[in-house]
Amino acid sequence: MRLSSLLFLVCFFTVAMSQCAAAAKARHFRWEVSNMFWSPDCEEKVVIGINGQFPGPTIRAKAGDTIVVHLKNGLHTEGVVIHWHGIRQIGTPWADGTASISQCAINPEETFTYRFVVDKPGTYFYHGHYGMQRAAGLYGSLIVDVADGEEEPFKYDGELNLLLSDWYHESIYTQMVGLSSNPFRWIGEPQSLLINGRGQFNCSLAAAHTPGAKQCAGAGNRHCAPVILPVLPNKTYRLRVASTTSLASLNLAVGNHKLTVVEADGNYVEPFDVDDIDIYSGDSYSVLLTTDQDTSANYWVSVGVRGRQPKTAPALAVLNYRPNRASRLPASAPPATPAWDDFARSKAFTYRILGRGTPPPPATSDRRIELLNTQNRMGGVVKWSINNMSMVLPATPYLGSLKMGLRSALPSAARPSDTFGRGYDVTRPPANPNTTVGDNVYVLAHNATVDVVLQNANALARNVSEVHPWHLHGHDFWVLGYGDGAFRGDAGDAAALNLRNPPLRNTAVIFPYGWTAIRFVSDNPGVWAFHCHIEPHLHMGMGVIFAEAVDRVGELPKAAVSCGATATALMAGAGAGGHV
Amino acid sequence: MRLSSLLFLVCFFTVAMSQCAAAAKARHFRWEVSNMFWSPDCEEKVVIGINGQFPGPTIRAKAGDTIVVHLKNGLHTEGVVIHWHGIRQIGTPWADGTASISQCAINPEETFTYRFVVDKPGTYFYHGHYGMQRAAGLYGSLIVDVADGEEEPFKYDGELNLLLSDWYHESIYTQMVGLSSNPFRWIGEPQSLLINGRGQFNCSLAAAHTPGAKQCAGAGNRHCAPVILPVLPNKTYRLRVASTTSLASLNLAVGNHKLTVVEADGNYVEPFDVDDIDIYSGDSYSVLLTTDQDTSANYWVSVGVRGRQPKTAPALAVLNYRPNRASRLPASAPPATPAWDDFARSKAFTYRILGRGTPPPPATSDRRIELLNTQNRMGGVVKWSINNMSMVLPATPYLGSLKMGLRSALPSAARPSDTFGRGYDVTRPPANPNTTVGDNVYVLAHNATVDVVLQNANALARNVSEVHPWHLHGHDFWVLGYGDGAFRGDAGDAAALNLRNPPLRNTAVIFPYGWTAIRFVSDNPGVWAFHCHIEPHLHMGMGVIFAEAVDRVGELPKAAVSCGATATALMAGAGAGGHV
Missing domain, CATH: 2.60.40.420 (Cupredoxins -  blue copper proteins)
Incomplete structure (x- = not known):
């Protein structure tokens, strides 16, 4: 057992939590969920935001901290809940944020307080868990660092956070009616893929390499401006990647760069090197990337669809080697997403993921x-x-x-x-x-x-x-x-x-x-x-x-x-x- | 006090309501509210229906009856209530159906029982009263006949029921976000007007008389098929007209026919003759119409916009003199709606409405x-x-x-x-x-x-x-x-x-x-x-x-x-x- 876990247990069973302040602290957030106009892929629609943001604010904490989110429902007629995906809610099952399961949905104008301990470092996220509100944009990142005095079992110089999602232009209301209708109406494939809530519909940032695509106009500071990931040469970065897609299974690759997988779903894994990673909805990974390529160029981060015949263009972000200008788009083609139906390749990736330093399972089951x-x-x-x-x-x-x-x-x-x-x-x-x-x-x-x-x-x-x-x-x-x-x-x-x-x-x-x-x-x-x-x-x-x-x-x-x-x-x- | 009212009071204070069965009865309804695809004006959108219908089922009762509606909320994430517009809810204020005012909104999958007495004959309707759910189609007619043994103070041979509404193609979610946004986004004028939930967008049933309009294709039994009002010659009909519009003030006229106003909002009024009536959202009227015109023709019922610069085409229905074919559209032009800003005309109509047989008000106020x-x-x-x-x-x-x-x-x-x-x-x-x-x-x-x-x-x-x-x-x-x-x-x-x-x-x-x-x-x-x-x-x-x-x-x-x-x-x- 790690020291942080031990301290957490001590704190948990100590009435005066303040005595544990040195080891863990409570982090308070006041959030209001509301519908708002937003243009994640340059097309405007009604999106569920938190405090006027999409995606919602990133929570950053240390292992052992208590997260306290005072969540006000600012929707007009809909209930809401938020699930803290990957957080085990030990001792606080009522804070799991699943409507009809762990709690009553929060009514409009009501505030519910989520209070829970993030006991384990890792890459997590949160999202709506009522109807299809996640697909309406109700999500964000939750990142837990190791407790003070602890160390990760790998080294890196900086971090980049990538929350992946897919995006539909139909409202979730229309989607839900279709799924419950006779005749059945399937939601179809997403119109766009988003990185940190940003995508580009009906155009490509890399049109020169994308037959039939037109170049996206400069998006400036609009909602759909390209995601820029600034890095310095010859450093190692931890890319935290999580997928909250509604449907799409994804594959992420960074042009010219290898990736070393080190964490999956908040648990360390035996490191292994790959050119790209598959990531399914609900997954999270940390991969290490070393900026050891030609420093005069920027590089594409490309996220494409796997597992279903892709009808959605890849999402692109720019790995920006400083001091190159961020606006200089990479001249090279974005890495190609592996064939959607190459399941052998997907299985090979998935099967390589093995525990590192995690306890073995009980030898038999009941x-x-x-x-x-x-x-x-x-x-x-x-x-x-x-x-x-x-x-x-x-x-x-x-x-x-x-x-x-x-x-x-x-x-x-x-x-x-x-x-x-x-x-x-x-x-x-x-x-x-x-x-x-x-x-x-x-x-x-x-x-x-x-x-x-x-x-x-x-x-x-x-x-x-x-x-x-x-x-x-x-x-x-x-x-x-x-x-x-x-x-x-x-x-x-x-x-x-x-x-x-x-x-x-x-x-x-x-x-x-x-x-x-x-x-x-x-x-x-x-x-x-x-x-x-x-x-x-x-x-x-x-x-x-x-x-x-x-x-x-x-x-x-x-x-x-x-x-x-x-x-x-x-x-x-x-x-x-x-x-x- | 009418006999029916007296009996109602007797019943109300009698524990065994069944003893009053001869005078009044309980009418039970099992309703489920849900979102569904519907095309009220030939354009499909998500509409709130009741038991798969839009508008909701018509309730028909006699004065003194008890209405019992078991209302199940089949929406996915939204609360719901239904307000019984014009019913005074004497002794049952919790059944008034106003979210945040008279009751908690009914949660998804929950059933709430509305139980109330309709003590007074008249033309009423019901509708959603949470957020803007009324504008999403949650409404229907509620008609209360005189109690057995009672008589209306006017005679007629038949009835026609016209529930009027306006219709927007934007979802209410988008509308609500716009109204709460900075910059403010007004909902604008409706795309269509509906009679009994039916209208025709982007075409006219009377295109020959409507410059620039194209003739509507035969709508058959589609949601947007024209409303046909069958009548026999030389009879007097009571038209029950109610407006549940979101925005529009309306005017209703019937080609070639005079109208005699006899009821307003469930109260008798001194009869007066007009060519058309103004009707505002929330109003209901009964008007008498005598089928004394050329029996070889059908006639237009026309509903247009008043009070705001009209950008919405009138809704048309067919007064079908039997045995003429219902599908024979009237050859004449629909009656023209009075100028939208002729407020003197609107006032003249409104000022003519006076009580008939209703008690006078107290002479002084407190x-x-x-x-x-x-x-x-x-x-x-x-x-x-x-x-x-x-x-x-x-x-x-x-x-x-x-x-x-x-x-x-x-x-x-x-x-x-x-x-x-x-x-x-x-x-x-x-x-x-x-x-x-x-x-x-x-x-x-x-x-x-x-x-x-x-x-x-x-x-x-x-x-x-x-x-x-x-x-x-x-x-x-x-x-x-x-x-x-x-x-x-x-x-x-x-x-x-x-x-x-x-x-x-x-x-x-x-x-x-x-x-x-x-x-x-x-x-x-x-x-x-x-x-x-x-x-x-x-x-x-x-x-x-x-x-x-x-x-x-x-x-x-x-x-x-x-x-x-x-x-x-x-x-x-x-x-x-x-x-x-």
Whole structure:
């Protein structure tokens, strides 16, 4: 255990937090979420901003600090929450920021206080977790440095922060209606990719190298001005890269420069060198880059689409070797994004990610949950299902309803299954017509070692199986292995898992027609979402809920349960009739 | 008092409502509000519908009936409420359906039950009253017939129902952001006018008579198919007309036919004949029409814009003399809408509306509240203010916070003034820089007779004073008089008011640079909005709140106070920590 973690634990169990001020401090933020006009890719639309900014402000803290965000909802008629992606919320499950799961959505004009400890250094981000508000622009970076006196296991001279996203011109309202409509309307591919909230629609910064593209006009200080990343020659930089895309799987490369991967999802990994990295929605990485190239030039940072046939131009940023002018665009062509369907290449990258200095997983597990995803049609509407149940989110958040024993507040009485059986042919479209909607709540015992096998399969269309990056709240997990086809269980694949040095992550991808096996310890009482991080897929029901030792959760803040059946239950007996 | 009213009172104070079944019955409705694709004027956009319909279902009841609407919110992230416009909600102020005022907005996936008595026959409607959801299509008709055994004071053979609205192609989200932006972005004039939710954008049903217009293609059974009003020759029809426009003041005429005005806002009026009627947002009328014209022809019903320079084509419907084919469009030109700025004509129409069989007002009033409206700039954002205070709507609805004495839940400590003084020049743009935002809550004693004088004035631009139709919740009021210029008070105008046969209404217009005086008795304990019915004007703060004998309000349904400070107060002591 690191010193910072130890100090954090001491502080956590010490009533007078101020005694720990030397080791960790509380960082306060007052934020207001509101709709505003913004032009991320030079096209104006209504964007959800924080304090008038898009993306939201970057939070920077040190491991062990307490983050306190007073979040006011300045939207007119919509609720809002913010999820702190990658932060485990140990002891504070009500601050996880998932509507219908960890808390009641914050009503317009209300302020909710998120208070949580960032216990582990790393590259994180935050984002809306209600409806598809993330896709409307509600996100920002959260970067946790090592605690004072600690050191990272690698050296660098400077940092560059790249928060990646994709961008749609249709409003999220239109997108959500389409996804719930019969006939179904898919959101399609994004119009633009954004780096730190900036992109260029319908033009290219590198038109000379992009057949058919026109050169972007000088954007000056507009919302869509190119991102400039200033560096000095012969230094090593840490690029922090995180993806909050709605749909797109991405690949990032820097012209002429190698990258050394050193961190994934807030955990150190065994360093390895690559020309480019794949990054799925929900992932974060740190890569080291050394500015050892011709110092008279600037270089392109290019972010393109992988895993789906790309219909969106790459996003470009400028690695600006000082003292070159920032406005001097690189003369060379931007690095080409690898072929979208070269999954062998994607797998090779993903499989190289191994833990460094992270604890090994328990040698055996107490329970294995096998989750098959299928696409199904229910009442004419296309849904994603897990073991034949499509997740719906109820009016009363699970954390409150489960803690208070309000079973009638759950969407369904049926409990989801731990397995889909072995009879399923993952290469064929689903034949199962008996799909249902439900709460998909898996109840986990305290301190159990849980394996989850995510099994991919064919979607409704023939010969289509998509990439899905699954994200777990409240935990890191070990990624024990990946495979193609159907998971063969104890007889086959289970015996071949990596128990020696698997990486710790919070997001893991499943490849088309493949499976991914993860392991975690249910040591964090709370109710945690586990879901595909693709925004429309989650909206279509692609997720489950882990209800973990809910009886050990501390007293819930009133504001987290001030809605639905929990509010009704808590108000019962108090009476609304008399003057107070 | 009518028999039906007497029976209603008997029923109201009888525990076993079923004993009153013969006289009045409960009518139950299960509604779900959701966003859906719809093409009201042939252009598709996201529309708020009820049970998949736009406009929402028509409610038809008899005086004395109890309406029970189980309203499920099927929106994804937005709250919702429905206001029953013109229904006084005697004894049920929590069912008035005004977010932040009478109840907490209904959260997504929640169901709220509206239960109220429709005590008075008339032409009403219902609509959303949260943000600008009315403008997104959340509305429908509510028609109350006389109770069994009662008769209307006029005869007719059939009915035609016309719910009028205007239509914008921009989403309400974009509209709301624009209205709150610096620089301010006005919503502009509507793209279309709709009759019963149908209009035709960018084409005309009567192109031959409309220079520059192209003929609409046959719309068949599409959302924007023309409204057909079938009639038989030589009969008298009651046209029920209500306007739920966001902005537009309208004028309705029927080619070749006279109209006899008999009802306004659910109250009978002295019949008078006209060629056309003006109808402002929030108004409803019944007019009688006799089918005494050439029976071989069909006729246009035309609805055009008044009061603002019209940039929107009239809406047309077909009065179809059977057995003529419905698809035979009238050969004649649609009736021309009177000049938009002929306010003398508008005033002449409005001034002719007088009460018929309605009780006279009390001879004197206990209090006079004079409300000057001005347009002001606050922090670069354009606001409407009343006596220098622009109304904001708080997180905790007033009915709950006032009844429970939670003063800290009010937006401001400052109480609004009963007068703006006489120093103001209504013909000049406001010079007052000390405008503020506040709750604009006027506390009214029980059973007081209250006069309100609405004073119009110049907006921010020179020589601009707009029409504002003000709507009162929870009451009808007598319209005692109108005048031009500044109201001269006791010395002048107050003495000349009509106390003999003023009409009872729930909506009254103020003309440019003019004033309108109303009187009502505060005999309905509750918290009632009084506001300009123009949706963007209300959104910009043009309204006040009447808190009336709140101590006499009965026990509030928990669901109406299950948010904000009222929920917090009611949950206090109950504790959220233990298992229930």
